[in-house]
Amino acid sequence: MRASRITLPCLATICLTACSTPKVALDHANNGVALTAGLQRELATYDQQQKTMDKLRRQVVIDETLQAKRYLRDNEFDDAKASLTGDTGKFAVYAKMRRAAELRAKLVADKAADEKEVQNAMDSLMKPAAPPLPKIAATQKTLADLGEELPFADRLKLVTQFIKEVQAEVKSNKEAAEAVPPK
Numbered sequence: 001m002r003a004s005r006i007t008l009p010c011l012a013t014i015c016l017t018a019c020s021t022p023k024v025a026l027d028h029a030n031n032g033v034a035l036t037a038g039l040q041r042e043l044a045t046y047d048q049q050q051k052t053m054d055k056l057r058r059q060v061v062i063d064e065t066l067q068a069k070r071y072l073r074d075n076e077f078d079d080a081k082a083s084l085t086g087d088t089g090k091f092a093v094y095a096k097m098r099r100a101a102e103l104r105a106k107l108v109a110d111k112a113a114d115e116k117e118v119q120n121a122m123d124s125l126m127k128p129a130a131p132p133l134p135k136i137a138a139t140q141k142t143l144a145d146l147g148e149e150l151p152f153a154d155r156l157k158l159v160t161q162f163i164k165e166v167q168a169e170v171k172s173n174k175e176a177a178e179a180v181p182p183k
Contacts, residue, residue, distance in 0.1 A: 026148075026149070029143045029144070029145075030143070030144075032139070032140075032143035033140050033143045033144045036136050036137075036139055036140040036143065037140060039136055040133065040136055040137070040140075043131045043133070043136075047131070075098070079095070079098065
Protein backbone atom coordinates (compact mmCIF):
# COMPACT_ATOMS: atom_id res chain seq x y z
CA MET A 1 0.00 0.00 0.00
CA ARG A 2 2.81 2.35 0.90
CA ALA A 3 4.45 1.86 -2.51
CA SER A 4 1.28 2.92 -4.36
CA ARG A 5 1.09 6.18 -2.40
CA ILE A 6 4.64 7.12 -3.31
CA THR A 7 4.32 6.02 -6.89
CA LEU A 8 1.24 8.09 -7.71
CA PRO A 9 2.69 11.47 -6.58
CA CYS A 10 6.04 10.65 -8.14
CA LEU A 11 4.37 9.67 -11.39
CA ALA A 12 2.28 12.87 -11.41
CA THR A 13 5.37 14.98 -10.67
CA ILE A 14 7.37 13.36 -13.43
CA CYS A 15 4.55 13.75 -15.93
CA LEU A 16 3.80 17.37 -15.16
CA THR A 17 7.39 18.58 -14.84
CA ALA A 18 8.28 16.88 -18.08
CA CYS A 19 5.38 18.62 -19.82
CA SER A 20 6.12 21.89 -21.49
CA THR A 21 4.33 24.23 -23.79
CA PRO A 22 4.05 22.57 -27.20
CA LYS A 23 6.65 23.78 -29.68
CA VAL A 24 3.94 24.55 -32.23
CA ALA A 25 2.20 26.92 -29.78
CA LEU A 26 5.49 28.64 -28.97
CA ASP A 27 6.30 28.97 -32.67
CA HIS A 28 2.87 30.43 -33.47
CA ALA A 29 3.09 32.95 -30.64
CA ASN A 30 6.62 33.99 -31.61
CA ASN A 31 5.58 34.23 -35.25
CA GLY A 32 2.72 36.53 -34.17
CA VAL A 33 5.22 38.71 -32.31
CA ALA A 34 7.42 38.93 -35.40
CA LEU A 35 4.47 39.73 -37.65
CA THR A 36 3.18 42.52 -35.40
CA ALA A 37 6.70 43.98 -35.17
CA GLY A 38 6.88 43.91 -38.97
CA LEU A 39 3.48 45.58 -39.18
CA GLN A 40 4.65 48.35 -36.88
CA ARG A 41 7.74 48.92 -39.05
CA GLU A 42 5.67 48.98 -42.24
CA LEU A 43 3.19 51.47 -40.77
CA ALA A 44 6.04 53.72 -39.64
CA THR A 45 7.62 53.55 -43.12
CA TYR A 46 4.27 54.29 -44.77
CA ASP A 47 3.70 57.26 -42.45
CA GLN A 48 7.16 58.65 -43.24
CA GLN A 49 6.60 58.26 -46.99
CA GLN A 50 3.24 60.02 -46.74
CA LYS A 51 4.87 62.92 -44.89
CA THR A 52 7.53 63.19 -47.60
CA MET A 53 4.88 63.17 -50.36
CA ASP A 54 2.83 65.81 -48.55
CA LYS A 55 5.91 68.01 -48.20
CA LEU A 56 6.66 67.69 -51.93
CA ARG A 57 3.05 68.44 -52.93
CA ARG A 58 3.01 71.49 -50.67
CA GLN A 59 6.23 72.79 -52.27
CA VAL A 60 4.78 72.38 -55.78
CA VAL A 61 1.68 74.38 -54.81
CA ILE A 62 3.82 77.12 -53.22
CA ASP A 63 6.08 77.33 -56.29
CA GLU A 64 3.13 77.56 -58.70
CA THR A 65 1.39 80.22 -56.58
CA LEU A 66 4.55 82.35 -56.43
CA GLN A 67 5.05 81.99 -60.18
CA ALA A 68 1.49 83.17 -60.85
CA LYS A 69 1.96 86.19 -58.54
CA ARG A 70 5.23 87.12 -60.29
CA TYR A 71 3.47 86.93 -63.65
CA LEU A 72 0.70 89.26 -62.46
CA ARG A 73 3.23 91.77 -61.09
CA ASP A 74 5.16 91.73 -64.36
CA ASN A 75 1.93 92.42 -66.30
CA GLU A 76 1.09 95.36 -64.04
CA PHE A 77 4.55 96.79 -64.65
CA ASP A 78 4.20 96.36 -68.43
CA ASP A 79 0.81 98.12 -68.32
CA ALA A 80 2.22 101.01 -66.29
CA LYS A 81 5.20 101.30 -68.65
CA ALA A 82 2.91 101.38 -71.73
CA SER A 83 0.74 104.07 -70.10
CA LEU A 84 3.75 106.24 -69.20
CA THR A 85 5.30 105.99 -72.67
CA GLY A 86 2.07 107.12 -74.31
CA ASP A 87 1.48 103.89 -76.15
CA THR A 88 -2.27 104.29 -75.60
CA GLY A 89 -3.36 102.13 -78.53
CA LYS A 90 -1.64 99.14 -77.17
CA PHE A 91 -2.61 100.15 -73.64
CA ALA A 92 -6.34 100.12 -74.52
CA VAL A 93 -5.96 96.68 -76.05
CA TYR A 94 -3.98 95.57 -73.03
CA ALA A 95 -6.64 96.98 -70.68
CA LYS A 96 -9.37 95.08 -72.51
CA MET A 97 -7.29 91.94 -72.48
CA ARG A 98 -6.57 92.51 -68.81
CA ARG A 99 -10.29 92.80 -68.01
CA ALA A 100 -11.00 89.64 -70.01
CA ALA A 101 -8.15 87.86 -68.22
CA GLU A 102 -9.42 89.09 -64.84
CA LEU A 103 -12.89 87.81 -65.66
CA ARG A 104 -11.38 84.51 -66.73
CA ALA A 105 -9.26 84.43 -63.55
CA LYS A 106 -12.39 85.05 -61.46
CA LEU A 107 -14.16 82.16 -63.19
CA VAL A 108 -11.13 79.93 -62.67
CA ALA A 109 -10.90 81.05 -59.01
CA ASP A 110 -14.60 80.29 -58.51
CA LYS A 111 -14.08 76.90 -60.08
CA ALA A 112 -11.03 76.34 -57.87
CA ALA A 113 -13.03 77.40 -54.80
CA ASP A 114 -15.76 74.91 -55.74
CA GLU A 115 -13.17 72.20 -56.26
CA LYS A 116 -11.54 73.07 -52.95
CA GLU A 117 -14.90 72.89 -51.17
CA VAL A 118 -15.58 69.47 -52.68
CA GLN A 119 -12.02 68.37 -51.91
CA ASN A 120 -12.36 69.50 -48.27
CA ALA A 121 -15.62 67.60 -47.97
CA MET A 122 -13.99 64.50 -49.45
CA ASP A 123 -10.94 64.89 -47.21
CA SER A 124 -13.12 64.99 -44.12
CA LEU A 125 -15.03 61.92 -45.32
CA MET A 126 -12.00 59.98 -46.51
CA LYS A 127 -9.64 60.83 -43.65
CA PRO A 128 -7.41 57.80 -43.06
CA ALA A 129 -7.76 56.12 -39.72
CA ALA A 130 -4.89 56.48 -37.31
CA PRO A 131 -2.79 53.34 -37.17
CA PRO A 132 -3.74 51.17 -34.19
CA LEU A 133 -0.21 51.15 -32.75
CA PRO A 134 -1.22 50.75 -29.07
CA LYS A 135 -3.44 47.79 -29.93
CA ILE A 136 -0.70 46.24 -32.05
CA ALA A 137 1.78 46.67 -29.19
CA ALA A 138 -0.65 45.04 -26.74
CA THR A 139 -1.17 42.12 -29.13
CA GLN A 140 2.56 41.77 -29.57
CA LYS A 141 3.13 41.69 -25.78
CA THR A 142 0.42 39.08 -25.30
CA LEU A 143 1.88 36.91 -28.03
CA ALA A 144 5.37 37.33 -26.57
CA ASP A 145 4.06 36.18 -23.18
CA LEU A 146 2.48 33.15 -24.85
CA GLY A 147 5.76 32.45 -26.61
CA GLU A 148 7.65 31.98 -23.35
CA GLU A 149 8.01 28.67 -21.53
CA LEU A 150 6.35 28.42 -18.09
CA PRO A 151 8.93 28.88 -15.34
CA PHE A 152 9.74 25.93 -13.07
CA ALA A 153 8.06 27.58 -10.07
CA ASP A 154 4.74 27.81 -11.93
CA ARG A 155 4.98 24.23 -13.09
CA LEU A 156 5.82 23.15 -9.52
CA LYS A 157 2.67 24.91 -8.25
CA LEU A 158 0.61 23.13 -10.89
CA VAL A 159 2.15 19.76 -9.95
CA THR A 160 1.58 20.38 -6.24
CA GLN A 161 -2.02 21.33 -6.86
CA PHE A 162 -2.53 18.25 -9.03
CA ILE A 163 -1.02 15.95 -6.39
CA LYS A 164 -3.27 17.42 -3.69
CA GLU A 165 -6.32 16.95 -5.88
CA VAL A 166 -5.34 13.34 -6.66
CA GLN A 167 -4.70 12.58 -2.96
CA ALA A 168 -8.05 14.11 -1.97
CA GLU A 169 -9.80 12.05 -4.63
CA VAL A 170 -8.02 8.86 -3.54
CA LYS A 171 -8.96 9.55 0.09
CA SER A 172 -12.62 10.18 -0.77
CA ASN A 173 -12.72 7.03 -2.94
CA LYS A 174 -11.21 4.99 -0.07
CA GLU A 175 -13.76 6.35 2.38
CA ALA A 176 -16.55 5.61 -0.06
CA ALA A 177 -15.20 2.08 -0.62
CA GLU A 178 -14.93 1.44 3.15
CA ALA A 179 -18.49 2.72 3.68
CA VAL A 180 -19.90 0.15 1.26
CA PRO A 181 -20.61 -3.13 3.11
CA PRO A 182 -18.88 -6.20 1.68
CA LYS A 183 -21.01 -8.69 -0.26
